[in-house]
Amino acid sequence: MTATPKAMPRVVIVDDDFLILAYLEEVAQQLGCEVVGTAATPAEAVALCDAARPDVALMDVRLGSGADGITAAETIRTTLGTEVIFITGSTEPQTVARMRALAPRAILAKPILPEQLARALRQPSAPAAR
Amino acid sequence: MPKDDALRDDAVTAQPRHPAHVTFPRVGPRCLLVLLTTVFVVVTVAAWGAFLMRDRAQVLEATDQQLRLIARLVTGNTFRTVQGSDLVLRKIQSDIESRGFAAWAFEPGAWQRLNAAAGTLPQAGALFVIGADGQAVAHSTDAEAPRIFLGDRDYFVAHAKRRSDAPYVGDRIVSRIDGRDIIGISRRLNNADGSFAGVVVAAVNIDYFDRFFESLPLAPGSAITILRGDGTILLRQPHELPRHKAPHLAEGEVGLEQAVFSILPDPDDGAPMAVARQTVGSYGLVVAASRRQDQVFDAWQHRLLTGSSVVAVLVAGLSLLTVIGLRGLRRQEAMAAALRHSNEDLERRVEARTAALRTTNSALEAAVAEKSLLLHEVHHRVKNNLQMVEALLALQSSRVDEDSRQALEAARRRINALGFVHQQLLGGGDLTTLRADTFLRDLCDRLALSFGAEDRGISLAVGAEPLPLPLDLAIPIGLIVNEVLSNAFKHAFPDGRRGTISVSLGRQDGMLCLRLGDDGCGCGCQEDAAAVPVPTGRSLGHRIVQSLVKQLKGTLLVDRDGGTRLTITLPQPETPS
Numbered sequence: 001m002t003a004t005p006k007a008m009p010r011v012v013i014v015d016d017d018f019l020i021l022a023y024l025e026e027v028a029q030q031l032g033c034e035v036v037g038t039a040a041t042p043a044e045a046v047a048l049c050d051a052a053r054p055d056v057a058l059m060d061v062r063l064g065s066g067a068d069g070i071t072a073a074e075t076i077r078t079t080l081g082t083e084v085i086f087i088t089g090s091t092e093p094q095t096v097a098r099m100r101a102l103a104p105r106a107i108l109a110k111p112i113l114p115e116q117l118a119r120a121l122r123q124p125s126a127p128a129a130r
Numbered sequence: 131m132p133k134d135d136a137l138r139d140d141a142v143t144a145q146p147r148h149p150a151h152v153t154f155p156r157v158g159p160r161c162l163l164v165l166l167t168t169v170f171v172v173v174t175v176a177a178w179g180a181f182l183m184r185d186r187a188q189v190l191e192a193t194d195q196q197l198r199l200i201a202r203l204v205t206g207n208t209f210r211t212v213q214g215s216d217l218v219l220r221k222i223q224s225d226i227e228s229r230g231f232a233a234w235a236f237e238p239g240a241w242q243r244l245n246a247a248a249g250t251l252p253q254a255g256a257l258f259v260i261g262a263d264g265q266a267v268a269h270s271t272d273a274e275a276p277r278i279f280l281g282d283r284d285y286f287v288a289h290a291k292r293r294s295d296a297p298y299v300g301d302r303i304v305s306r307i308d309g310r311d312i313i314g315i316s317r318r319l320n321n322a323d324g325s326f327a328g329v330v331v332a333a334v335n336i337d338y339f340d341r342f343f344e345s346l347p348l349a350p351g352s353a354i355t356i357l358r359g360d361g362t363i364l365l366r367q368p369h370e371l372p373r374h375k376a377p378h379l380a381e382g383e384v385g386l387e388q389a390v391f392s393i394l395p396d397p398d399d400g401a402p403m404a405v406a407r408q409t410v411g412s413y414g415l416v417v418a419a420s421r422r423q424d425q426v427f428d429a430w431q432h433r434l435l436t437g438s439s440v441v442a443v444l445v446a447g448l449s450l451l452t453v454i455g456l457r458g459l460r461r462q463e464a465m466a467a468a469l470r471h472s473n474e475d476l477e478r479r480v481e482a483r484t485a486a487l488r489t490t491n492s493a494l495e496a497a498v499a500e501k502s503l504l505l506h507e508v509h510h511r512v513k514n515n516l517q518m519v520e521a522l523l524a525l526q527s528s529r530v531d532e533d534s535r536q537a538l539e540a541a542r543r544r545i546n547a548l549g550f551v552h553q554q555l556l557g558g559g560d561l562t563t564l565r566a567d568t569f570l571r572d573l574c575d576r577l578a579l580s581f582g583a584e585d586r587g588i589s590l591a592v593g594a595e596p597l598p599l600p601l602d603l604a605i606p607i608g609l610i611v612n613e614v615l616s617n618a619f620k621h622a623f624p625d626g627r628r629g630t631i632s633v634s635l636g637r638q639d640g641m642l643c644l645r646l647g648d649d650g651c652g653c654g655c656q657e658d659a660a661a662v663p664v665p666t667g668r669s670l671g672h673r674i675v676q677s678l679v680k681q682l683k684g685t686l687l688v689d690r691d692g693g694t695r696l697t698i699t700l701p702q703p704e705t706p707s
Contacts, residue, residue: 017514023521026528089513091557109557111517111549114524115579 008032009055014045042072061088167452197406200419201389215332231327244270289318311336343367351425359414516549547612566597581619587628594635606678622650647695
């Protein structure tokens with residue numbers, strides 16, 4: 001849990017489960033990241049990212065009914081160039097394929113370890129897939 | 131479909147009842163058989179009939195030739211007989227007429243001249259002369275002329291009545307001189323003035339004709355008849371003379387140069403007979419060679435009967451064979467129809483069964499898919515809940531003192547390991563088993579990452595067989611590995627000590643063998659022995675490991691020589707296929 005303050009990115013966390021949201025927020029903060037906002041729906045996520053312009057969006061996939069996190073991530077990634085780390089319980093092959101198509105920084109399957117998230121956040125930023 | 135079948139059934143059963151229906155739409159084997167048999171029978175009967183007609187014609191032709199030959203022979207013989215006799219008679223006539231009847235008659239030696247003349251006629255029994263009064267005046271066989279009256283004889287009456295220069299062939303009579311059967315050939319004697327002077331007669335013995343006739347090759351039923359032009363029968367061989375006249379035999383077309391063949395009634399009984407007739411020169415005689423038609427065709431009729439019976443037997447046999455063949459064909463057709471019906475029935479049943487199976491299959495597939503979906507969802511929920519529990523513990527741990535934080539952190543790791551098992555189950559195919567090798571490697575990698583093994587210079591050696599691990603086994607094994615490795619990372623490598631942690635899982639002697647070891651400091655290097663799960667048995671980690679091994683009915687061996695090595699032996703799970 002050693003944070004490296006110098007290069008830690010500004011993040012947005014998207015999850016419809018507020019307990020998880022709180023947990024991830026705390027983990028990210030302990031890692032030295034600035035959490036610029038959290039969202040529970042795809043629409044909120046897109047709006048938040050558009051407003052706050054984070055470096056990385058931590059994105060859940062299942063976000064209730066309607067559009068999912070991958071759709072939101074696609075919008076964020078293509079319109080804003082924001083990088084995405086998927087933190088998901090959905091590991092079905094077709095879902096994984098959809099996520100991979102967006103060239104995310106990482107795909108982390110729940111349950112995640114704080115160290116997994118740390119490793120993904122410390123990675124050098126990839127070029128935006130515009 | 132049942133309606134179509136019903137129609138077809140009708141058609142099939144209707145066929146034998148109305149064979150005509152079969153003939154026209156298509157020529158079946160049965161029609162062909164009947165046709166062939168009919169053609170064969172018709173041809174055979176026709177050929178046999180043609181043969182019979184031709185045979186009959188040939189028989190008639192042969193009879194014609196035979197009868198005409200006989201007629202010619204008899205005609206020739208008769209002609210020569212009459213001609214020869216007439217020559218002698220003419221000589222005697224001229225002798226008598228040149229001398230005058232009275233002078234000749236009373237001249238001594240007249241009979242001798244007659245006798246000499248008779249010698250030249252072998253067929254004539256006697257020559258004699260009759261006066262105008264009907265009394266015989268000279269006889270070739272006797273110097274004394276017999277005192278008999280012959281004026282009533284038909285030839286005498288004929289000559290006396292009419293002057294003619296032609297010889298007269300008289301009726302067949304019995305000689306009043308010697309009692310023999312004779313035919314008289316006679317000439318009229320004239321006086322110088324042309325008046326009737328008497329008759330000179332040559333008596334030809336019937337025997338002569340009989341002998342000649344007997345020399346002829348006569349077939350059974352044959353007869354030879356010599357008639358006068360008026361139909362009077364002079365001679366008939368065989369000697370059956372119920373009537374003396376048979377005018378129909380002398381009438382009609384009678385051959386001159388050669389015999390003419392025709393079919394006429396028999397003079398005896400009127401039965402039809404084949405007859406060849408010819409006239410004997412200009413003597414007013416007719417020769418008829420005949421054969422009764424029933425006799426002519428006797429052999430032919432025999433052939434007709436025997437041959438026809440053979441043909442009849444042949445036709446009957448063939449008909450029998452045809453009937454047998456027809457029955458066989460009908461049976462075959464019935465069997466074929468039955469087979470077709472049974473096949474169709476079978477096909478229908480197979481189709482129905484297949485459809486039922488398909489329905490069941492799709493229902494089962496749907497049920498399986500539904501079950502799979504539900505199971506998937508359950509695992510997902512379990513995993514989410516575990517993540518939430520983990521989140522709760524993590525949130526709690528950052529708000530307590532260091533000892534409590536470490537305890538909560540350990541609990542969080544246990545929950546995380548449990549969640550990881552469910553995550554792996556969801557990632558795999560069948561939601562009930564895991565592959566031991568990838569499961570253990572991923573689990574160990576997570577623990578290594580979690581404890582910063584890379585930074586600390588602690589390496590990991592994981593070797594596991596690709597065994598299927600059921601959920602019931604994967605959870606305890608995951609928890610055991612989590613416990614032992616967490617302990618090793620925490621305590622075996624203090625103060626920047628480097629080393630290796632090794633994990634292996636494999637089958638051994640029918641048991642599952644899990645080995646967990648490190649080359650760290652063991653128990654001696656740290657004062658806080660209570661933190662080490664083995665062997666003191668007081669820590670929570672140690673209790674968890676012991677409980678799980680007990681639950682799995684396994685054994686636990688600990689070796690603390692140069693590190694810590696645990697060997698856990700478990701009964702193998704019943705391998706699901």
